[in-house]
Amino acid sequence: MKHDPHSPVTAPAAMTPAGLQPAALLARRRRLVAALNVLTMAGLSAAIIRILGADGWSAPDLVILAGFLIGAPWTVLGFWNAVLGLWLLHGARDGLMRAAPHLAAADAPLPEGRVALLMFLRNEDPERALARLAATRASLDATGEGHRFDVFVLSDSSDPAIAAEEERVFARARPLLGAGAVYRRRARNTGWKAGNIRDWIEHRGGAYAFFLPLDSDSLMSGPMILRMLRIMGAHPRLGILQSLVVGTPSTSAFARIFQFGMRHGMRSYTMGSAWWQGDCGPYWGHNALIRTAPFRDHCALPVLPGRGPLSGHILSHDQIEAVLMRRAGWEVRVLPVEGESWEDNPVTLLDFTRRDLRWCQGNMQYWPFLAMPGLPPASRFQILAAIMMYLAAPAWMLMTLAAAWKLLVGDIAGIDFALGMAMFFIMFAVSLFPKIAGWLDIALRPGGAAAYGGRGRFAAGALAETVFSMLLAPVVAFRVTLFLAGLPFGRRIVWAGQQRDPRALSWAEAARGLWPQTLFGLVLAAAILAAAPDALPWAAPVLAGLILAIPFAVLTAHPGFGTWAARAGLCAIPDERAPHPCLAALSGRLPDLPVPTAAA
Secondary structure, three states: OOOOOOOOOOOOOOOOOOOOEHHHHHHHHHHHHHHHHHHHHHHHHHHHEEEEEEEEHHHHHHHHHHHHHHHHHHHHHEEEEHHHHHHHOOOOOOOOHOOOOHHHOOOOOOOOEEEEEEEOOOOOOOHHHHHHHHHHHHHHHHHHHHHHEEEEEEEEOOOHHHHHHHHHHHHHHHHHOOOOOOEEEEEOOOOOOHHHHHHHHOOOOOOOOOOEEOOOOOOOOOHHHHHHHHHHHOOOOEEEEEEEEOOOOOOOOHHHHHHHHHHHHHHHHEEEHHHHHHOEOOOOOEEEEEHHHEEHHHHHHOOEEEOOOEEOOOOHHHHHHHHHHHHOOOOOEEEEEEEEEEEOOOOOHHHHHHHHHHHHHHOOOHHHHHHHHOOOOOHHHHHHHHHHHHHHHHHHHHHHHHHHHHHHHHOOOOOOOHHHHHHHHHHHHHHHHHHHHHHHHHOOOOOOOHHHHOOOHHHHHHHHHHHHHHHHHHHHHHHHHHHHHHHOOOOOOOOOOOOOOOOOHHHHHHHHHHHHHHHHHHHHHHHHHHHHHHHHHHHHHHHHHOOOOOHHHHHHHHHHHHHHHHHHHHOOOOHHHHHHHHHHHHHOOOOOOOOOOOOO
């Protein structure tokens, strides 16, 4: 019988599909991680029950307990991922290869077959995007392997003026993108970005063994792409290889502070999660190398029935495509190391929350997939974790309200305050540990702090980012809570173009977007001050974030503050201090080239 190269079983049953690890080894790791999380949650829950139930149970007590059981697991999982990642980075022998055995093939021969670079546009500055695409193309050409790649610019822009500008800019950029570069705009953006990919696969994908999706803010170096291609070639059952995407240098204070924390914090977190996720890894929708044939055959997304905001085409397509790929017998892996793979971070608090709400709505569409037949347990958990990540926000908000109610009605007589204070500091340390792991990683890595401007600048940046995160968290949690409360009533987010360039926020714009947080914070603070003023210091982190939401948004978007932070080196990242040549594209301008004539 003729062998089908796309059949789901090619590796021995005892190994993962690509033959990278024994399946039993990953199963033991997952059982260990599950046990660590369950035992930690059990201990924390027992303490919460003792605190709340000391004098009987009231309705607010039950709400607090329920909120804790919903919101805390995500925090605990982050803690253990960071612990495991830090151990792999600095305590384990060959820790990197334990977490990412596929990295051993980074110098393997390049595989046969052509590769498509797909850049997606939707109502955004085309010159800014194509300057990055041209830089990626130039970096590939500099490796001597550029002939393997073709470029496609796939537009879903609905604004006719922007679409016309895309065509003009593409005509200018085409000499930089390669003779085979193609611009295509869909008349109808059915299925959003996932539909755009599916349209390309059906019409053009058959000619390509691999494709690399890029968002309009994506930037990758040629050597990084070739490294990923070599790994894919060495492991024919590897379906998706996701790079670790880091933020680009920015003069926006909001973006630079946020990405500073992400840059050092996500290293240990991603390493720890890769250690146990293994072949059921993440896909983030861009800056990933994908094998075209299995993606075409197995990753088509269904249209969800109904008429509400959780029906129709899936906004957050990537995680579902990842689990569909794994269900079909192909591995999905992440590169848990920093490479030359970049993206932009939102430049203001309002832009951050808009993006977050789109992801939230998309993740809430995942509920039907929890019952999908044939999923490995790790993939099913991956879907659940993506849902719970956003349910944690209303859980913490309900806990805050219930705790405030207990203070207002004086229902605190039987509480063990010593144990309560201990739990407060324990949960604070657990939630902060991914950041602490990042600090320790930098401190233990030779030259780690120097890459950020030295120990003094790194410490100042760590302090600033910690305060920033404490102010940001309640603002975002409250906004997500309001959004989720509106979903049953038809509230939805529309996928529009994103603001990528630094900009100032006016006080009026910030107030229009953040007055609910401010009002809620003021009312809550007044109620606590009247009923239990001694509790104000413990509520201060949440109250400060809510009450100061408007000035926080204005300040972190102020061009002067961003320029000062950049000059002072506050929250500088390694790419800012030692720029890669590709980062010259961040100017957002294409070189002045003659527009080719029809005769040419």
